[in-house]
Amino acid sequence: MNRAGVAAVKEQAGRKPVKRYSRRQLRSWLTGYLFVMPVILGLLVFTAYPMLTSLYYSFTKYDVLSPPRWIGLKNYERLIEDPTFWTSVSVTLQYTLIAVPLGLVLSGLLSVLLNRALRGISIYRALFYIPVIVPTVATAVLFADLYNVRYGIVNAILRSVGLPEYTWITRPETALPAVIVMGLWTIGGSSIVWLAGLRSIPPYLYDAAAVDGAGPIRRLWHITLPMLTPVIFLNLVLGIIASLQVFTQVYVLTNGGPANSTLFLMLNIFREGFDHFRMGYASAMSWVLFLATLLITLVVFKTSNRWVYYEGDRI
Amino acid sequence: MIFLFPLFHLISRSLMTPAETIAVPPILWPAEPRWSNYPEAWNSAPFSQFLINSIIVTMVTVVGTTGSAALCGFGFARLQFPGRDLLFVLVLATLMLPLTATLIPLYIIFRDLGWLNTFLPLTVPAFFGGGAISIFLFRQFFRTLPRELDDAATIDGANTWQIFRYIALPLSKPVLIAVATLAFLGSWTDLFGPLIFLNDQDKWTLAQGIASVLQSYLGRPQVNQIAVVSLILIIPPLVLYAFVQRYLVAGIVTSGSGERG
Numbered sequence: 181m182n183r184a185g186v187a188a189v190k191e192q193a194g195r196k197p198v199k200r201y202s203r204r205q206l207r208s209w210l211t212g213y214l215f216v217m218p219v220i221l222g223l224l225v226f227t228a229y230p231m232l233t234s235l236y237y238s239f240t241k242y243d244v245l246s247p248p249r250w251i252g253l254k255n256y257e258r259l260i261e262d263p264t265f266w267t268s269v270s271v272t273l274q275y276t277l278i279a280v281p282l283g284l285v286l287s288g289l290l291s292v293l294l295n296r297a298l299r300g301i302s303i304y305r306a307l308f309y310i311p312v313i314v315p316t317v318a319t320a321v322l323f324a325d326l327y328n329v330r331y332g333i334v335n336a337i338l339r340s341v342g343l344p345e346y347t348w349i350t351r352p353e354t355a356l357p358a359v360i361v362m363g364l365w366t367i368g369g370s371s372i373v374w375l376a377g378l379r380s381i382p383p384y385l386y387d388a389a390a391v392d393g394a395g396p397i398r399r400l401w402h403i404t405l406p407m408l409t410p411v412i413f414l415n416l417v418l419g420i421i422a423s424l425q426v427f428t429q430v431y432v433l434t435n436g437g438p439a440n441s442t443l444f445l446m447l448n449i450f451r452e453g454f455d456h457f458r459m460g461y462a463s464a465m466s467w468v469l470f471l472a473t474l475l476i477t478l479v480v481f482k483t484s485n486r487w488v489y490y491e492g493d494r495i
Numbered sequence: 496m497i498f499l500f501p502l503f504h505l506i507s508r509s510l511m512t513p514a515e516t517i518a519v520p521p522i523l524w525p526a527e528p529r530w531s532n533y534p535e536a537w538n539s540a541p542f543s544q545f546l547i548n549s550i551i552v553t554m555v556t557v558v559g560t561t562g563s564a565a566l567c568g569f570g571f572a573r574l575q576f577p578g579r580d581l582l583f584v585l586v587l588a589t590l591m592l593p594l595t596a597t598l599i600p601l602y603i604i605f606r607d608l609g610w611l612n613t614f615l616p617l618t619v620p621a622f623f624g625g626g627a628i629s630i631f632l633f634r635q636f637f638r639t640l641p642r643e644l645d646d647a648a649t650i651d652g653a654n655t656w657q658i659f660r661y662i663a664l665p666l667s668k669p670v671l672i673a674v675a676t677l678a679f680l681g682s683w684t685d686l687f688g689p690l691i692f693l694n695d696q697d698k699w700t701l702a703q704g705i706a707s708v709l710q711s712y713l714g715r716p717q718v719n720q721i722a723v724v725s726l727i728l729i730i731p732p733l734v735l736y737a738f739v740q741r742y743l744v745a746g747i748v749t750s751g752s753g754e755r756g
Binding site: 186210211214215220221223225226237244255306308314315316317318321323325331333336339363411424425428432434446452454459462463465466467468470473477 | 521562576577582589591599604614620623656659702705715726728
């Protein structure tokens, strides 16, 4: 480097401290970016771009064959007046409001049972997880048979103990409860997460409480539950997201019927988009579902600092 | 045992005569197992083709998911670069994204690429990170490996790729198995993707084939035959689960409790 060059560099360096990174540093960053390159590309190509495009489609009339035509807010205006849309919103929300808390409580109780130090308890844990790995299509086939009003085993059991038959998926009033009950078959999945939480509670907390004279109920209330709030929170968020996206179960079990009583929002979007090829309208619905999911999740997150206790926070 | 009764019932249904499936009151176990249901049901639709399709889609997805999620998880856990944590939060945020928010544009993109009615829309995305949960599991695991391992390898002249390939990856067997299993289950049981991207019957997956056969019945389907094909759909995940059960449940349990530390 000539003298003028050196002087220029010195002058620049003296004037303002530009942070310079060594070649080695840049190289190591590059390595980092290369390692996560698949997910960067994936986010751009399979998430960001499609999301923006679907937002655009939601303001258009688009039947796939001819190019999308801008119609402004028409799709959203139509949504407000579309009774089928509101039916599907109501079905999805009813399911979420009932199935999520119910699943949370029952899987929590199950995890307490599975946490006992019995011989062969790990076999029970494994067995309760089996419904989770059964393909949903098969689960729905199975329950369609169990629920059969005339030939199904569930009504046969009801009859044999002298209870009246139940109409299950054949009547609008009882179809959604039947879908909820089917969903409970797979609570073993969240039980495992509960179990993880239960087992990470340090035993000395219970010992200390016992020394202080706390009974089983107070120990449950003041130790177990607070220590489990992160698990409850995780299961709650995952449960809400999953229940807003119910599709396969109802597609196979009821196909939305009878009388749209199990027409979940996802099924409605699927029909509008891929049966009737109203892609613009279906995109508008998708965005409503997306924003609703985001909003509900954010509310849960916002309230979480009031009731979720993280052990690390104490320090 | 209420939990396993439905499965038992499915097996018994698969061995009944048509008359036995509509007996009132229902019978628990057929008088004589009717094994001929199996070949009859299997040949009632091109289920062999569906099975082959499912195997291809699932295998490719599993390879793509584990490979790319391991790379990304390693990057997020062990390497330093600006924007890393923000990027990781973005990845986790995709968990909240309903499938449908991206579905229609993806359908259009794949149509324009000429990929409809091929397995590409179901398999190619797996190579781009393999999903937030897979990346998360790998990241959590790689964070627990002692840094000294890297340092020792660096002194021996190994570069980052070699550290990943020859040190970190062989140690990550439990996570590898857990992620591969989850990818297998996700792909094997998927109905939504195939319904949208595969139209021609010779491309259908097994789950899709069963759902479609079921929907094509008016009134009551032949319960014994449907039970047969559903059982065949269940068997591969069950066998896999029997082998990896230790890793799967243990993997979830440790990653859950490890979060606190």
